[in-house]
Amino acid sequence: MRNKSLIAATLLVVLGLVVLIAGCRVHVDKDASGQEKKVQVDTPFGGVHVNTDQTAAVDLGLPVYPGAEVVKGDDKHKSADVHLGFGEWELRVRAVSYETSDPQDKVTDFYKKALARFGDVITCQGNSPVGTPATTREGLTCSDNKQSNVQIDQGDYHMGHGNLELKAGSRRHQHIVGFENSAYGRTRFALVALDLPAAADSGSGKSD
Secondary structure (H helix, E strand, O other), X not given: OOHHHHHHHHHHHHHHHHHHOOXXXXXEEEOOOOOEEEEEEEEOOEEEEEEEOOOOHHHHOOXXXXXXXXXXXXXXXXXXXXXXXXOOEEEEEEEEEEXXXXXXXXXXXXXXXXXXXXXXXXXXXXXXXXXXXXXXXXEOEOOHHHHOOOOOOHHHOOOOOOOEEEEEEEOOEEEEEEEOOOEOOEEEEEEEEEEOOHHHHOOOOOOO
């Protein structure tokens, strides 16, 4: 999961805000190794909040696969909670990676059932649907993140382009389970919740 790139991109936004906006307040908490764990920038117009290594499956409304463990020990797989809010414009990305010794198909079956609480579940290989349904009742498709006015790249929240994903929800409010190519006999997967601004619905014919 390339959360490091997601966090880095957000920190660039933070720096831009510090330079351009008067009256902003910046607060940074660091962990024992000196790495930024929590960054908050508050301005008269809104703010940017970034938390790392504090997100779990329960925060996304999803269960942990039985026996799965949080991936730790490298920046690439750090969990993240990134929230940008400026007036009515809001963007939030929450992601956490887990791994298990069970095969991917067992994990896939588990999360197809778990995601059903959010509506129809679609299976995607890259931007293409696998099987049916190809679209949720709320209008979400496999290619929405690419076509949206606000683009969230697969590499921003899991380990590679074109990998298997399960998706549920609407274009604005998505729950995603993304899989990494198996390595060392273990299955790695990312749980992701995306809350996109209203602009993400432009031209979709859906309001939520």
